[in-house]
Amino acid sequence: MRVEIWSDIACPWCYIGKARFAEGLSRFEHRDEVEVVFRSFELDPRGAKGVTAPVVEMLAKKYGRTLDEARGMEEHVAATARAEGLAYSTEGRLHGNTFDIHRLLHLAAARGRQEELLDLAFRANFADGAGVYDHGTLLRLAVEAGLDEAEAREVLADDSAYADAVRADEREAAELGANAVPFFVLDRRYGISGGQPAEVFTQALQQAWAGREVPEVSPAGDACEPDGACAVPERS
Amino acid sequence: MRVEIWSDIACPWCYIGKARFAEGLSRFEHRDEVEVVFRSFELDPRGAKGVTAPVVEMLAKKYGRTLDEARGMEEHVAATARAEGLAYSTEGRLHGNTFDIHRLLHLAAARGRQEELLDLAFRANFADGAGVYDHGTLLRLAVEAGLDEAEAREVLADDSAYADAVRADEREAAELGANAVPFFVLDRRYGISGGQPAEVFTQALQQAWAGREVPEVSPAGDACEPDGACAVPERS
Numbered sequence: 294m295r296v297e298i299w300s301d302i303a304c305p306w307c308y309i310g311k312a313r314f315a316e317g318l319s320r321f322e323h324r325d326e327v328e329v330v331f332r333s334f335e336l337d338p339r340g341a342k343g344v345t346a347p348v349v350e351m352l353a354k355k356y357g358r359t360l361d362e363a364r365g366m367e368e369h370v371a372a373t374a375r376a377e378g379l380a381y382s383t384e385g386r387l388h389g390n391t392f393d394i395h396r397l398l399h400l401a402a403a404r405g406r407q408e409e410l411l412d413l414a415f416r417a418n419f420a421d422g423a424g425v426y427d428h429g430t431l432l433r434l435a436v437e438a439g440l441d442e443a444e445a446r447e448v449l450a451d452d453s454a455y456a457d458a459v460r461a462d463e464r465e466a467a468e469l470g471a472n473a474v475p476f477f478v479l480d481r482r483y484g485i486s487g488g489q490p491a492e493v494f495t496q497a498l499q500q501a502w503a504g505r506e507v508p509e510v511s512p513a514g515d516a517c518e519p520d521g522a523c524a525v526p527e528r529s
Numbered sequence: 530m531r532v533e534i535w536s537d538i539a540c541p542w543c544y545i546g547k548a549r550f551a552e553g554l555s556r557f558e559h560r561d562e563v564e565v566v567f568r569s570f571e572l573d574p575r576g577a578k579g580v581t582a583p584v585v586e587m588l589a590k591k592y593g594r595t596l597d598e599a600r601g602m603e604e605h606v607a608a609t610a611r612a613e614g615l616a617y618s619t620e621g622r623l624h625g626n627t628f629d630i631h632r633l634l635h636l637a638a639a640r641g642r643q644e645e646l647l648d649l650a651f652r653a654n655f656a657d658g659a660g661v662y663d664h665g666t667l668l669r670l671a672v673e674a675g676l677d678e679a680e681a682r683e684v685l686a687d688d689s690a691y692a693d694a695v696r697a698d699e700r701e702a703a704e705l706g707a708n709a710v711p712f713f714v715l716d717r718r719y720g721i722s723g724g725q726p727a728e729v730f731t732q733a734l735q736q737a738w739a740g741r742e743v744p745e746v747s748p749a750g751d752a753c754e755p756d757g758a759c760a761v762p763e764r765s
Contacts, residue, residue, distance in 0.1 A: 304752075306753050356761070470742040485745060508720060510719045511732075516709035516711065517541070517710055
């Protein structure tokens with residue numbers, strides 16, 4: 294089975310949802326036959342690159358709250374994250390454009406290091422106050438994830454590198470009906486929206502597993518069966 | 530959209546079906562958004578490695594026909610292949626165990642050269658009379674496909690390299706309901722069995738595309754929407 298997870302590094306429910314999904318997956322008996330792929334979704338695609346603002350200011354503005362109330366909102370998310378065993382610092386977290394870390398995550402996918410980089414990026418953004426917005430930090434994370442430094446530097450320097458891959462992921466999210474993240478898709482058959490409790494993921498995995506036989510859309514054509522028996526064309 | 534194609538190199542309908550699928554895909558308007566992945570399926574997994582027999586002898590035995598009749602069967606398949614623009618030689622084609630070429634195809638997938646190697650392997654087996662059964666030929670094909678020679682040699686020498694990947698593909702085929710090849714799976718939602726005419730593939734691609742929105746299996750959980758609006762936890 295294949296699970297695709299759309300998320301943004303700037304999304305705390307993605308950070309929390311990833312941990313809850315991992316917990317749900319660990320309780321699923323066929324977990325060793327599940328391939329997990331991470332896909333790009335930018336919460337703020339129109340935000341200027343490299344321009345950041347404190348998250349609490351962004352929250353206060355967006356929800357029409359005071360800075361203290363916005364801080365309270367962050368504290369609530371932090372408490373939820375900590376309940377999942379995730380480090381979360383509410384001090385000085387920044388909000389900004391995540392296009393470059395998504396491009397880098399596609400390079401990491403091509404090199405078999407995607408989840409390593411994703412975990413480091415979440416941690417940098419939510420636990421370490423490092424953010425994922427300046428190239429120095431991104432390069433450090435890339436190297437820590439096992440990527441080649443020169444290659445990562447090249448991708449960061451070239452705005453077009455993996456840009457199409459990020460946009461293709463975002464287009465696919467829209468086509469599949471995902472308009473918020475995290476969004477989990479099981480075998481392109483079932484969707485799960487949001488950072489659900491672990492048991493919701495386990496149940497969905499079981500449901501998708503049970504119904505995975507694919508119906509055929511047309512009568513079978515000429516084919517070969519095990520032991521080498523191939524359909525023989527009709528003699529004319 | 531993602532299309533997975535289960536096939537065996539020893540299967541002429543897989544060789545023909547791949548060309549027909551490519552033709553059907555080329556007529557599909559969203560072809561640039563289709564990712565194609567090739568998966569392993571052995572027709573003769575119990576055949577001893579390195580032991581081969583002429584295909585016509587195998588066919589005669591399997592169908593209880595004379596060698597001449599078996600040759601006629603091969604000629605019919607060859608004519609079908611040639612009608613698709615594929616080279617096909619009926620002289621001296623061998624049948625055998627394809628585990629090693631499947632292992633090598635998984636290495637090629639990891640290096641982004643899977644389809645290159647698959648096309649070369651089909652050609653070696655059906656057009657050039659080279660077969661895909663001895664390591665010398667396999668190594669030559671691997672290098673021609675752009676793989677590193679030392680790495681390919683290592684994989685061939687180590688029976689366990691990518692063995693689990695081949696078996697996982699075969700287990701998945703069984704779970705999805707595929708018991709003959711070629712077998713095409715569109716977004717894990719629709720199956721197509723056999724080397725169908727190109728228009729069957731085009732229609733199936735259109736049908737799968739139209740119905741690709743994934744139903745959600747549970748009410749949405751906490752999530753972040755574009756422009757940074759994240760669900761705020763209920764205050765206790």
